[in-house]
Amino acid sequence: MDNLNDSFSGQESKFQQLQHQLRDRWQSSDQFDQDDHDILVVPSVSVDQRELLKVEGFLHYEERLLFSLIRLRNPYTRLIYVTAVPLPPIVIDYYLQLLPGIPFSHARDRLLLFSTYDASLKPLSQKILERPRLMKRIRQALRPGKSYMSCYNSTNLEREISLKLNLPLLAPDPDLLYWGTKSGSRQIFADSGVPHPDGSQLVWSVDDLVEATAELWHRQPQLNKIVIKLNEGFSGEGNAILDLKPLSEVGPGNVSHAQTVAALKEKIVHLRFQASGETWESYSSRIPQLGAIAEAFIHGEKKRSPSVQAYITPHGEVKILSTHDQILGGPDGQIYLGCRFPADPGYRLQLQDWGLRVGQTLAEKGAIERYGVDFVAVHQPDRDTWDLQAIEINLRKGGTTHPFMTLKYMTNGRYDLSTGLFCSQEGQPKHYIATDNLQKESYRGLMPNDLMDIIAYHQLHFDSSTKTGTVFHLMGTLSEFGKLGLTSIGDSPQQAEEIYNQVVRVLDLETKSDKDANIPISHPSLPITWNR
Template sequence: MKTQLIDLDKQRDQFLLLQNELRERWQTVDLFDRSDADILVVPSVTLDQREMMKIDGVHHYEERLLFSLIRLKNPQTRLVYITSQPLHPSVIDYYLQLLPGIPFSHARERLLLLSTYDASPRPLSEKILERPRLIEKIRQALRPARSFMICYNSTHLEEALSVALNIPLLAAAPHLLYWGTKSGSREIFAECGIPLPNGSELVKNADDLAEVAAELWEKEPQLQRMVVKLNEGFSGEGNALLDLRKLRDVNSANRVQAIRDAFPFLRFQSAGETWESFSSKIPELGAIVEAFIEGEEKRSPSVQGRIAPNGEVEILSTHDQILGGPDGQVYLGCRFPADESYRLKLQELGVQVGQNLANKGALERFGVDFIAVRQQDGKWDIQAIEINLRKGGTTHPFMTLKFLTNGRYERSNGLFYSQQGREKYYMATDNLQKDRYRGLLANDLMDIIAAHQLHFDSSTETGTVFHLMGCLSQFGKLGLTSIGNSPQQAQEIYNKVVNALDEETGAKKETSLHSLAAIPMTWNGEITPTIQRVAENP
């Protein structure tokens, strides 16, 4: 065990030395974005695999970073993209044809696609590390002094791969990942003086979880519900709701036992989750409890930023997240930008968090999720919920917009402008899903896109960009980003996609698992429908 610890220490030291090369190489954000570089994309979703299996088609989520191919618009950029299973050629062609002003053949020559040919439910990074010949092939394809690696999230597996290839990883170092957990996020919010819900410390067993839940209830006697969260859960799939209203008659002396007895009846946000499976993860992943924020008008906005190699904090975007699940805890999609009444406040809070993370040594992407509740005076009470130290569901839509339009995000008003000066808006989801879409091949989708003119039009800078196309045939699931010159146009473009797919599959009367519903939501002053999880008709 001592030898293993020493090896891990050596690995970390070498990893950090490589990351320091990034800091020396790129002193500003502009230099980084325009650099002559070889980019290794390892889209490994290195999260708890038991949690990952809750997501339909999760092994296709390696496709979410395919927006990186748009980086090939820089004629000096070369890119290596690795997946567990080979990608369909038409999917690659689709992305390369999006490149503005770059011949398809020129971009294709600068792209190397590699695969482990391993469909097992394990992280891609682990599969690569098991294949020394593949590692050598990757090494030979890269220019060491001009290369860096990007990933979905960083763990000790990505750290090991970075060291094995001797190229730096542009992501938070694994020893900093605690700050992206539920308990770590709460500590940073407290350090920054950012409002957050009352909650507990981290615990590692069900008995302690009952204790801290009772303590939280004691501190906040009027609490109606609390959220039980796996400390390393993601997208709300690791959340469960404890309804305290059913325990009102329990006296304070018996509360711990009453809460313990209520655990098997938690309202889990992930379909098929049980207390038995949920509690089995607590010793490894940890758990906290947090006050559930009540409110008649409640939203879930977020802010995204990045920390450049030189430590500079840049705010990239704000979003209103679209949530579903039994109690609105599960991430389904997003709208850009967040409502104008609080988007500048989100930016301000995002900078505080980003600077705190930068001081701790973090790099690259971070996101902060909030809950906003409208008060009687019309103002919004905003409380921070968690930090994501990884690329999230809002990363690929925004980067797709940025790469396609060569536009800029304006901090003064929180809007995005294309090079032509147009304001840009979008609606995005990873979760457009219907049973009737099953069996559609990638080529079938291309036919539908062409027939209904659903493609992104570079002349108007509007239209839809698709992703997760590999999920379509088996799971009837698709991701998309619908870009418009107004919130209303973005919504209309999204609706056009859904209507076209319904028409082509004869699903006019069918309700999608994650579809546009009739529940209104204000988006930049306009009433628009939101996405929610609803039952699907067989």
């Protein structure tokens, strides 16, 4: 046992030494991006894979970090991108063609793509570790002392890759992962003095969850709904709603506590799940493995779901990056679908303040790199203000990361803390609407090449002269799932939405025309073959 402890302690010490290398190299985020670096991007979505199954096309979510290819605009940067299955060449070409001022061939020569050729239900990082020859190829491609690793989220798997490659990991230490869970978030909010809804401690059994729910209802007898959350749920897919209205007769003050608990135990098996196809049998089996909490459902006639994103440097400095209004779906508006940037002016500066407090607490615990904080905002008409309640921390990259980084890299602009606006180099405020979930049955069967034909024919591409237009992602989900991601950038919220709606109209027309011979379609642009 002592040998095992010594081994773990040695590995932890080595990992910390690697992390300190980032602190030694760090000057500022902009200067860091401009330095001579090799970047290993491991876009593994290393969360509970059964939870990830609730997301259609989850395997292709590795494509969400393809915005990292825009880092190749720095002519000294080299980048290695690893995926579970090979990326279509046309998708890579699409991103490289977006690079301003860099010849395509120059960028392509500095990009190395690897694949595990493994579509099984395992995190990508695990697949990489199971392939020592692939690990060796990656190690040989990286320059010692000039390389670091970037990932979607940091777990023991990513730490193991970091250690085996002797490579600093630009991400939080996996030992800090708890602070990005539902219960950990609540503790950070309390420590930071950030308002958050009443809720329970973390529990690990159905009986304890029922008891915690009863205690919450006792403290808040006016509640009509309670949110049940798996502690490590993903994108709201692990949330479920408990409707208390049918139980009013057995609520607090009407019957004994034991009777309330008994009624809740009968009712909880009929939770309204936010993930399609979820069942109580499956959901309840996850509670002993992932843990769960009960939290007060926040009501409001005018309610929104904003978020703030920030960055903790290796030196512990906290920098606000952006604010968003999230677009949520599902039966009760719990599942992340997309976002609008920036958040409403009525609360975006307050979001920044609360986000900064959370970041300072996380930094004290040793966290680095990106994090996001989700809120619920309820309008108070008597004061014409918004009440903000923090509900979750994402101690990782999230659904708002790639749209904002796309905006930043495509416009080369800056975020203004005093206004919460992002302005281009010319001083023009920029706005966008983004989604990972533009999904329609009629889009099934469209391949990336078809999408490129449509983009070219209808001029849906991003215009580098006006810094407006659409950048597409998640193209790998299109053919099988009819699902696509995009970020539509405009000079106003209205223009961004119109650009987005135009994309939808065109895709609807094109896919309708596949079934209607009377509607003209964009013809495939085949490669030219020269006669000899």
